[in-house]
Amino acid sequence: MNSVVEIRGVSRRFGDVMAVDNLTLSLGAGEIMGFLGANGAGKTTTIKMLLGLIRPTSGTVSVLGGDPSDAKVRAKIGYMPEIAYYYPYLNARELLAFYGGLCGMDGKTIRARTDELLSTVGLADTAKRPLKTYSKGMLQRAGIAQALLHDPDLLVLDEPFTGLDPLARIHFRELMHRLREQGKSIFFSSHELGETELLCDKVAIMKAGQAVYQGPVRQLAGDGERNLERLFLDVLSKGGAA
Amino acid sequence: MKMFIRQLKSLVRLSFVELWRRNDIFALLILALALLVPLSMASPFGASGASRYLDEVALLLIWGFSLFIALGTGARLFPPEFESRTIYPLLSKPISRGALLVGKYLGAVAASWSALALFYLLFVGCALLRGGALSVELVQGFVFHAAFVAFAVAVALVGSLLVTPSANLTLSATALTAMFFFGRRLPDYAETVSAPLSWLVKVAYAIGPHVEFFDMRQRLIHGWGGVDAVVMVAVLAYGAVYTGACLAVAGLLLKRKRV
Numbered sequence: 001m002n003s004v005v006e007i008r009g010v011s012r013r014f015g016d017v018m019a020v021d022n023l024t025l026s027l028g029a030g031e032i033m034g035f036l037g038a039n040g041a042g043k044t045t046t047i048k049m050l051l052g053l054i055r056p057t058s059g060t061v062s063v064l065g066g067d068p069s070d071a072k073v074r075a076k077i078g079y080m081p082e083i084a085y086y087y088p089y090l091n092a093r094e095l096l097a098f099y100g101g102l103c104g105m106d107g108k109t110i111r112a113r114t115d116e117l118l119s120t121v122g123l124a125d126t127a128k129r130p131l132k133t134y135s136k137g138m139l140q141r142a143g144i145a146q147a148l149l150h151d152p153d154l155l156v157l158d159e160p161f162t163g164l165d166p167l168a169r170i171h172f173r174e175l176m177h178r179l180r181e182q183g184k185s186i187f188f189s190s191h192e193l194g195e196t197e198l199l200c201d202k203v204a205i206m207k208a209g210q211a212v213y214q215g216p217v218r219q220l221a222g223d224g225e226r227n228l229e230r231l232f233l234d235v236l237s238k239g240g241a242a
Numbered sequence: 243m244k245m246f247i248r249q250l251k252s253l254v255r256l257s258f259v260e261l262w263r264r265n266d267i268f269a270l271l272i273l274a275l276a277l278l279v280p281l282s283m284a285s286p287f288g289a290s291g292a293s294r295y296l297d298e299v300a301l302l303l304i305w306g307f308s309l310f311i312a313l314g315t316g317a318r319l320f321p322p323e324f325e326s327r328t329i330y331p332l333l334s335k336p337i338s339r340g341a342l343l344v345g346k347y348l349g350a351v352a353a354s355w356s357a358l359a360l361f362y363l364l365f366v367g368c369a370l371l372r373g374g375a376l377s378v379e380l381v382q383g384f385v386f387h388a389a390f391v392a393f394a395v396a397v398a399l400v401g402s403l404l405v406t407p408s409a410n411l412t413l414s415a416t417a418l419t420a421m422f423f424f425g426r427r428l429p430d431y432a433e434t435v436s437a438p439l440s441w442l443v444k445v446a447y448a449i450g451p452h453v454e455f456f457d458m459r460q461r462l463i464h465g466w467g468g469v470d471a472v473v474m475v476a477v478l479a480y481g482a483v484y485t486g487a488c489l490a491v492a493g494l495l496l497k498r499k500r501v
Contacts, residue, residue: 071336084328098252098256101248101249
């Protein structure tokens with residue numbers, strides 16, 4: 001399977017703090033990877049390196065065969081941050097038109113994708129309301145729409161379940177599974193272990209900048225005792241692979 | 243190139259929409275209406291020549307309002323992106339930081355110019371009510387004023403990447419206002435103080451942006467006529483150099499800014 005994300009021996013230091021330490025992981029086409037860990041474990045730093053926002057101190061990050069700091073590579077990545085308070089004076093339709101323009105899309109394509117995505121994320125009826133009137137969950141759904149707008153091959157999602165109600169979470173899971181069937185790869189960080197278990201093919205668990213566990217989720221499903229929550233606790237308490 | 247143009251269009255539209263959907267711009271316009279229209283009707287002491295004083299007050303108000311809008315718009319280009327975390331999806335799109343800076347700057351300038359044009363239309367309307375007429379000097383005055391606004395936006399943009407928003411507004415407004423009113427008097431002041439302060443004042447005079455070059459108010463008020471085309475081109479080039487320098491510094495700061 002071709003690797004969509006290939007992180008090899010990556011470290012990132014901020015002053016005296018080693019945020020990510022010798023991390024190696026890969027994600028294939030059509031795979032969903034959950035990226036877990038306690039606060040400060042290095043998840044966000046890794047995501048920033050995946051997006052080319054920061055460079056690793058050592059090691060290599062390859063996304064879709066290229067360097068993510070290259071705009072051509074970023075054109076194939078869709079990113080959703082953990083709750084962004086999108087431009088309050090725009091409405092959802094204008095927000096997507098704005099991001100579509102940044103991706104170099106033409107007006108006709110933007111309009112067509114906007115109609116489709118607003119309907120997919122359940123914002124079609126509120127598309128003309130200013131974003132400042134949106135709830136947290138609605139902003140999150142707008143965030144999902146902007147990440148999918150340019151039909152990226154890789155989706156990078158930071159805490160995608162934040163603010164979503166149970167129904168929206170189900171719809172979100174269904175959407176992610178549909179995207180996987182289309183061959184899209186999805187890499188997301190989360191603290192929601194139950195949702196992660198339902199959604200992912202494999203997980204990586206981070207502790208103090210290191211990946212202390214990497215493996216498929218399906219292996220866990222067959223073991224009544226060993227769900228992801230138990231694994232997570234085991235791994236973090238021991239500090240080594242379970 | 244097509245992609246770059248689309249990115250710029252998107253960023254310009256964003257700044258434009260944000261300015262015109264905020265309430266403060268309308269508050270300023272209403273304030274301008276409330277001050278300028280009664281002024282245009284006034285005839286203090288029955289003196290016919292008093293209209294030039296009314297023009298002076300009106301133009302000073304327009305300069306003040308335009309500075310407020312230019313600095314406010316320029317200062318708001320990046321800090322809210324960091325505060326609201328929209329900088330991440332923004333930079334994850336296939337756009338360079340340089341293009342982002344240029345697009346946002348052009349948007350802020352376009353938005354500020356649109357507000358400036360409205361103020362000048364109001365001024366022209368008031369002048370016409372008093373029996374005045376449109377003049378070439380007024381067009382020149384508007385062009386110089388627009389160049390000043392473009393420079394002020396660039397100054398606020400640099401400040402927004404260096405200091406907090408409130409410090410940025412205070413420092414930018416103080417520096418530009420001081421240069422506007424006192425820039426031309428710096429050599430005289432340098433003669434009255436001893437070294438090393440006199441050297442500092444002379445250096446400030448030599449390298450500081452002389453925003454008073456963009457001020458055509460006295461010519462408009464007293465009917466001294468416009469400036470030669472050569473002078474106009476020279477002043478606009480002067481403004482472009484300082485604006486370009488500010489944008490270059492802002493580009494470096496944004497490139498080095500940790501996200």
